[in-house]
Amino acid sequence: MADAGWPGCSKSLKGVVLDMCGVLYDSGEGDGVALPGSSPSVEALKASDLQLRFCTNETQATREKFVAKLQRLGFDICVSEVFSPAPAAVAVLKERGLKPHLLVYDGVLPEFDSVDKTNPNCVVIGDAAEKFSYQNLNEAFRVLINLEKPVLFSLGQGRYYKETDGLKLDVGVYMKALEYACDLKAEVIGKPSPMFFQSVLNDMGLQPSETLSVHSTSSVLGLHTSHQF
Amino acid sequence: MADAGWPGCSKSLKGVVLDMCGVLYDSGEGDGVALPGSSPSVEALKASDLQLRFCTNETQATREKFVAKLQRLGFDICVSEVFSPAPAAVAVLKERGLKPHLLVYDGVLPEFDSVDKTNPNCVVIGDAAEKFSYQNLNEAFRVLINLEKPVLFSLGQGRYYKETDGLKLDVGVYMKALEYACDLKAEVIGKPSPMFFQSVLNDMGLQPSETLSVHSTSSVLGLHTSHQF
Structure with missing residues (x-):
């Protein structure tokens, strides 16, 4: 399905940018909840040759506090990977x-x-x-x-x-x-400003055509399910 | 000057709509201050054959309280003449x-x-x-x-x-x-909605062409000085 949707994607793809809220977790009381399958997806991406960055429009906490929350939810993420x-x-x-x-x-x-x-x-x-x-x-x-x-x-x-x-x-x-x-x-x-995405690309040293941005849960679960990585 | 500016105005003019804040008074501490010449202008208009209404976008007080303030500032105005x-x-x-x-x-x-x-x-x-x-x-x-x-x-x-x-x-x-x-x-x-001005015209039973709206101090003083009424 992924091959049909993005022809040549698997050859040129070098990096993935994941949205966080709504992709990795849902906010709510306390830390919120991790979405099913999202933590293994992150692990699979990290084990691949792909570069991985995370994007959030979270502006109520420092990245440090925000990442600590994600770690408590079971995600292997560090501050330098997160763009806010x-x-x-x-x-x-x-x-x-x-x-x-x-x-x-x-x-x-x-x-x-x-x-x-x-x-x-x-x-x-x-x-x-x-x-x-x-x-x-x-x-x-x-x-x-x-x-x-x-x-x-x-x-x-x-x-x-x-x-x-x-x-x-x-x-x-x-x-x-x-x-x-x-x-x-x-x-x-911040999202959806092109300047903001560009700063993430700059950090990975990649072109837009080499990068996949994931904005919704269904995409991330889809990626996981289809074992692209 | 008024004759030159509005040809035929004095013949067809049947009503005047006055803004209040900035025309009759300036808001400020307490009741604010009446603008020089504005109270005599209102008196002159009332003594004329012209219909007179007042418009305000004041929405912090009832018309009763608002009119009481104007009366304290020396204006001969009653609630039924005020549109807010x-x-x-x-x-x-x-x-x-x-x-x-x-x-x-x-x-x-x-x-x-x-x-x-x-x-x-x-x-x-x-x-x-x-x-x-x-x-x-x-x-x-x-x-x-x-x-x-x-x-x-x-x-x-x-x-x-x-x-x-x-x-x-x-x-x-x-x-x-x-x-x-x-x-x-x-x-x-409210101002500047055409619907709002129309309700004032309806109350006077006049057409827009028969009415003069005064939105700034200089106009009201000008009218007073030129003794049009």
């Missing part, structure tokens, strides 16, 4: 000499430790959840509106996600709010 | 048999006393200010996303406004947030 928006944002900020005002979840703040945040000349928002108060959004807005050339980075652009106590608004909703307030277009860092 | 989004929304809700989930400032809630709010099948948002918490916005979102045909009404679509302690995000920002979250287009009630 916050470190990507830090790289962009440093490259462009920008100093951020952060509106992010407390848990992810340590990712920004190395960044100068005095006299901010841009705003970075993540999935700040309860921190998306009227006051905090006003504060981010005022930073932007007072800049000669306002720059807004959004760590992802999700609309909403499900938690055990119901649906929750995601960062994309607040990105749209600030875009309208300041009449600007945010720069999205 | 909340009563217009109530009319729309009743006409369409809709039951709202309200995300509005507490001060404006009495305007919705006559509306059935059980098992809501639409959402109405106003300038809710501090009530635009993450939790309250999630709640409004969940109502919308669970409806077969989600309907969102926004009382105005302002981006931000100035208060004595700085700029504040306005309802339009949260309208955009919910529009993106639910992939819908809100129905705006």
Whole structure:
């Protein structure tokens, strides 16, 4: 089936990029649950000649905490294999000499430790959840509106996600709010930004044509079942 | 000047619609301040043959409280002359048999006393200010996303406004947030919605060509200075 779907794939394929939430595990109370077959799939990929990286738009925790959770769920994953928006944002900020005002979840703040945040000349928002108060959004807005050339980075652009106590608004909703307030277009860092995928490819030293991105459970289970690796 | 700007205006003009904030007064601490010349302008208009109505996108107070403030500032204005989004929304809700989930400032809630709010099948948002918490916005979102045909009404679509302690995000920002979250287009009630202006014209029994809308201080002072009325 895989051969029919991707002609020549098995010859040119050199790397795999796996989404995490919804592919490896489902979020929920505590650590969430590993999806059936996903941990053996990761093991099979690691035992193959393929390079393997993981992608997540998780912006409520540092990669360290996030990876520790995945390890508790039984996955053989290390921090250097995981790509998330916050470190990507830090790289962009440093490259462009920008100093951020952060509106992010407390848990992810340590990712920004190395960044100068005095006299901010841009705003970075993540999935700040309860921190998306009227006051905090006003504060981010005022930073932007007072800049000669306002720059807004959004760590992802999700609309909403499900938690055990119901649906929750995601960062994309607040990105749209600030875009309208300041009449600007945010720069999205994270999935599905091409720049974000490119940074993963760069890390593997591969071309897009040599890489397979897996975004849903059915694909990963399919890969496992068909014993491609 | 007015004659040159609006040829034939003085012959066909039968009514005037005045914006309030920025035309009659500037908001600020307490009641704010009346703008110079605006109170005599209102008196002159009232003494003329012209019909006079007032428009506001104020959605933090009932018209009663709002008009009382204007009276304290020296204006001869009564509630029946003032058009604001909340009563217009109530009319729309009743006409369409809709039951709202309200995300509005507490001060404006009495305007919705006559509306059935059980098992809501639409959402109405106003300038809710501090009530635009993450939790309250999630709640409004969940109502919308669970409806077969989600309907969102926004009382105005302002981006931000100035208060004595700085700029504040306005309802339009949260309208955009919910529009993106639910992939819908809100129905705006209030300025600059044509439906809203039409309701004012209907009340006067006038056509648009017979009416002058005044949206800025300079116009109102200009009218006063040129003694058109």
